[in-house]
Each structure stands twice: as C-alpha cells, then as structure tokens.
Amino acid sequence: MAQLTADEVRARVDADWDRLKDLIARKIALRSISADGITGEHMRQSAEFVAEELRKVGVDATVAQSHNPDGTPGAWEVIGSKVVDPAAPTVLLYAHHDVQPVPDAADWDTDPWIATEVGDRLYGRGSADDGGGLVMHSGALKALGDDLKVNVKVFVEGEEEMGSASFIPFIEDHRADFDADVIVVADSGNWDAEIPSLTTSLRGNTTVDVHVKVLHHPVHSGQYGGPILDANTVAAMLIASMYDEAGDLAVPGVMAEEPIGGLQQDVDEAGMRRDAGIVDSYRLAGTGSIAARMWTKPSITVIGFDAHPVEGSFNVISPETTFRLSLRTAPNQRPEEAQEALARFLVEHAPFGAEVSVENGENGMGWGMDPDAEATKDALEAMEEAFGVAPINQGQGGSIPFIPELQRIFPDAQVLVTGPEDPKANAHSPNESVSLPGLKSNVIAEALMLDKLARR
Template identity: 70%
Template structure:
C-alpha cells in the first residue's frame, strides 16, 4: 500500500515543478566540468549548491572531500531519518558534467539553459542534472509525509571514472547502508515510455603484441614467405568471430536480456543513430537488443603500426593492439579475460609469437527482476507515465553499480534516470524532456511512497 493517492502526488509534483526547473537552470550555469579539476573551486560551488537544495527539501546534506584518490573530489552526502524502523533508500546521482570541447557545435550556449518546445538544452541538463532534479522533486513533493529514511550521495567525479567512489564508501559505510539503492543515471525507452535499466555489461581490456621478426626486412626480398605483423594481427582479430559475426571465443559467455525482451531495438533507428554506412549488414545473430546489451562484444580500440604517411617497402616485424571486451552481465570479467588471452595465444597464425598483457577489469550487473522493489518501481512508472514500462539493458559499463551490490549484498538496486534517445548525453546539444522529467519525478515519489510499506 502507499500513503498517498497518485492524484495527490501528481498535484504536488505539478505545484513544485517551476521550482525544479529553476533549480536545474541554475545547476547548468555552474559549469561543473570535473575534467577541469575535480578539486576545483567550481566543483566545490556545484557541490554546495546541490547540498543547499537538498537541505531545502529536508535532507541534512553536507559537502565532503572524497578519499582514495590523489586529489579529493567534492561529494555531497546526507540523510533524512524519519523512523529508525522504516526502510532506508539511498538516492544516487552525480553533479559533475562532461566537458564542451567545441561550443560552436552547439545551437545554444551549453552553460545557459535554453527551453525550446518540450526540451531544456544545456550541458548536464540530463546527465546528471536530471537525476538530481528527480531526487529533489520527489522529496519536495513528499515533504513532511516521507515514509522512508533517505540517504543521499551526489558524486563529484563520475565523468572521470569514479576513482574515489569505492574507497569513499569503504571509509564511510554508514552513509550508504540501505534496503534499496536508486541510481538515477540512466534513462527511458523514450520521453513518453519509462524504463528500468535491467543490466550493464562488464568490461575487460588486453594489449596484444604480435611478433614475426626481430627486425624489419625488405618486402620485395622476403615477402610471400613471411607475412607482416599487421596482416598477422588482422588474422588474430578475425579468428575471434564465426561466419555470422558472433564472437566465438570458448569461455566467453553469452546471455539473453535480463527479465525477458519486451521490445527489440529498431534496426533503422540504430543505423541512423550510429551513422552506419549504406550496405553494411549488422553482425551477429539473435535480437539486436541481446547483441548490444547482454552478449559479449570485442572492439579494437587502439592499434600501433607504421602510419601510411612515410611508409616504405618493409615487412613490419611487430604490431600491437588493444582489445576492449564487453562481457555478459553475469560473467566474471577476469574469467573472460583469461579465456580471451588463451584463445589469442592459441590462434597465433603461422606460428608467429602472440603475447597478451591483461589490463583492468570491471564487473557487469543484472537487476533482480523478481525483487519487490523492482515490482514497486515498475508499478510507479506505469502510473506516472500512463503506459507500461519497456525495460532495457545497456551495452556499456558502470563499474560502481556492481561494486555497490558487492558491498551491500542485501540491498535491492534500481537503475533509473532522466535521459531518452534524444538527450545527447556527452554530445553537443544535450537536452532533457521537460514533460518526461515531470513524470520521472512523479514515478520516484510514488516509488518512495510504495517502499515505505513494501520493504519491511
């Protein structure tokens, strides 16, 4: 049961929405680009602004410095305890934003909020000012009637890879202990169709060095019997795939969409969004969703070889490349890394030398589709948006989410967020749907209301 009717909360959200929009406009103007210095004064101002706004809605928030990095980031932590016996919900977002390398690529000033139609444009409007706005708006709507204890963590270095996140949690576990963790840093199927993020792929990287000679030799004298290292590297890379374009490395596992596939991705939309050249056929088999969300994928993200400019007729003795392997959500990335490394060495073409150097690993994550909090979240989204949610996975990785789950194994983790396919997070003309934000706020308020009674 919930403490408020949906109509009452809808009215409260609407009454406070002008204040939410004003808050988001001010947040955009703070230019909280963490790559310009996570410890900078601009980041402290951003953190202080967020802490002040959270205090406006009853959270005892404060700004603290992170630990575990060479330079501490400005973080916002806080809590609001309404009943020691009530469930506790941790609300996460981040206040740092991506840089703007070329403001000329924007149609508006990236650090001045601009509203056109149903969208607000500005850097951080969606990622993750929208997440902050969701928490702020939901707590504002619930006011003194909040039925759960709330802890809040608004991170200041997410766009820099969160190097201090886990050390900070381990140093302050009491700030994060919760029954449910809501990570508002993802998005919806569309501005009008809500989603829970059901899974995130893991990631592992390896450097591969292919050697055929101990020094360069003339291609006219030795070519034909001796293949160059670049060609041999290409053969090594190609050996990872079968005739359908599926990754076929024994020990690197595959997985279907978590909780079932409610709607597949539209190939035309994917081709347009990615800028795929005409005539290219999508690699792999199965649903597009499974190929992009839960099946493994390997990408050569770097290659060391002689440039075309200044090239001459020699056989390259050695080449080096880096493979980024996205792993199925449930696979241990270290296990996948070992399997990939063994495979590459075993498939050295023509007996050349293949050496693999393992690099960093990041775990994937899969939602518990049967958890009570998941059901509450889906019900809240259905009520707020007036339509059934279409859940989706993400092909990328957010390593701190599985780390949160590891540190707090009894907590139910929900990944929500304000973005939609038009948001252009990390890109020029980033924006957020205004009507979508209002519905996201209502959905979170309804969720907090439902959790007050269901997670006991």
C-alpha cells in the same frame, strides 16, 4: 497507510516545476567538468551547490572530500540523510554532479553551458547526465514533503565521469551513510521520452593490450613481401578469428546471456541504425535479438591500434604492432574470467606462429537486476502510473562498475537503476538534452516509488 495518488503527486510537481528547471539551468552553468581536476575549486563549488539544493528539500546534506586508494585527495562528494522513522525502510538515492567536457562548442547548436529550451527539450552539458538525476531526487522529495514515509540517504558523486577511483575508499570511510534497504541509481534512462524503463542489466568491461611480432627489425616489402606478412595484417587476422561467419563472438570461455527478466520488446532496428548513424550498406553483425546483442552478449572493440599513419608511409614490412581490445562482458560473468579466456585464445590462435603476448588491463564487473524483488515491482507500478503506459525494461550495453560494487558491499540491498535519458539525449556528445515532459514524469515516478517502498 494511505498512499498518494498519481494525480496528487503530479499537481505538486507541476507547482514545483519552475524551481526544478531553474535548478538544472544553474547546474549546467557551473561547468562541473571533473576532467579539469576532481579536486578543483570548481568541483567543490559544484558539490556545495548540490548540498544547498538538497537542504532546501529537507535533506541534512554536507560536502566531504574523498581520497584515492593511494591516499591522495579525491573527489568532492555530497552525502546527506532525512530520517522520518527509525523503524521505516531506508532508501539511498544516487546521482553524480560532475559532467563531461565539451571539446568543441562549435559542434553544438546551442551554447553548451547555457540551458536552452528548444521545443520540449532542454539542451546543455549535463542536462541529462546527470542533472536530470539531481532533479528527479530533488523534485520527488519536494513533492512528498511531510508525506515522506521512508528514511532517505543521498549520495551525489563528484567523479563518475572519471571512473570513480575514490568511490570504494569513500564508502569504506562512510559505510553508515550508504547502508540502505533499497538503492536507487538515477544515472540511466528510458525506452523513450514517453515510455519508462528500469535498467535490468549492465555489461561488465575488461581490456587487454595485444602485442604481435613477426620480425626483429623492419625489412623491404619488395624484397621480402609474400612469405612474410606485416604485423598489422597478422594482427587483423588474429582479430578476425575471434568471430564466426555470422559475426558472433566465438571465444571459448567468454559467456553470453539473454536479456534479464525476459525480452518485452526488441530494439527497433531502423531507429537504432538512425541513432548510431550506420551506413545503409552495413548489415548488423551477430544473431538473436538486437537487444541481447547490445545488452547481454559480449562484444569486443578495437579501441587502439599502433600503425604507421598513411601520411609518410613507405615500403617496409612492419615488424611488430600493439592493439588494445575492450571486451564488454555478459552481466553475470566475472570480467577477469573473460579476460583470461580472451588472452588464452589470442595466444593460441597466433596466425602463422607469430609471437603474440597479452597484457591484462583493468576489470569492471557487470550487474543484473533481481526481476522478482518487491522493490522492482514497486518501481514498475510507479512508472506506469506516472507515464500512463506500461514500462519496457531494457538493459544497457555500457558499464557502471560502482553498481556491482555497491551490491557486493551491501548484498541485502535491492538496487534499482533509473534515469532521465532517452535515445535523443546525446549524453557525452554534442547537443546533449533532456526531454522536459519525460523528466517531469520521472520526478513523479520517483515520488510514487518512494511512497510505495514504505510498505516494505
């Protein structure tokens, strides 16, 4: 079975490049904001657009509406397939067609809904997340054409930015449309625009609401202040107790891991500080590699806190307060296990005997790649041929709960997480963009990977 060379694929992608840039520009203009209503007509039109583009590259694509677990109408999804040989391996290609909102277009340097080239980057909402993923799939299938040697299934989701509530019911209704030997999720990114990456892991996520009570009613701070600490201060002490002196999370039962597949290169601290906008005086918390701290060790963030605003404040001791914690869990720890460990710790470490109660929130499982899988090796080879440099694998500190759900439902499938983003992409933020040279290399890499997977 003769394989295509990188030069052959690159020439085909070059010839198709104007079409691919036009595809992403038209997709940006659709304003496919799932937060405006996943069942809306604008989302149906977005799905129809994607299905039509997939049909242009040989995929028998259709649009179907999902339903939520309670039976109510869900997102507009795109499913499709291209069968070349029933005996050949089958690859499922995933992307999503919904995008994040733009709260204030004034924060952008360009119109967020008009694709705008500035230098070697294309700006616009959804250019990277996940218009780039759509381009990767469309471009790879077009480049391979009649040389495609694997069967392809495609799923383009319509509510990824809203938490994928109807994802599992849709799989259950369309199980045959998802069953595959390899699943390629094009919704992540690269080390940078010139260096490719496979995503090796994703942290899980769990939330808890913590209620702290010290008084049955407010009292005057001048009369009772001293022996009675206000609930906000007690809550702050409780939050601080979760960490040791180095800033590592120290909650028994909440596990930590090292980077999956080994650490090839640590995250550059100067670049990380610049990208995150860290003030010069701040020292990074925790110990060990920055990569492990961001990818595979747990982290807790206070994402909500009920306290009286400074404006209109007065001299009373706050009797009670509630705060919400978001716990990013190690990739292979069950989130409900970490959630229970965290709740137990908070109740047992109540400062000065304050009443502390915990309400558990939602859980999302993390995921770890199989670094020894044949599909992993194929993907890494394809990336190096396409980009001309060896990949640097990286984990992601965020969570994509549907990936472990796919792995759970289809345990024999090998999952590969790729994507067009890079540190400058600003996905979910103003001035979202995608590197055009990087995107072209991603298209080439996916085409080469599909060609190599035919050997399985």
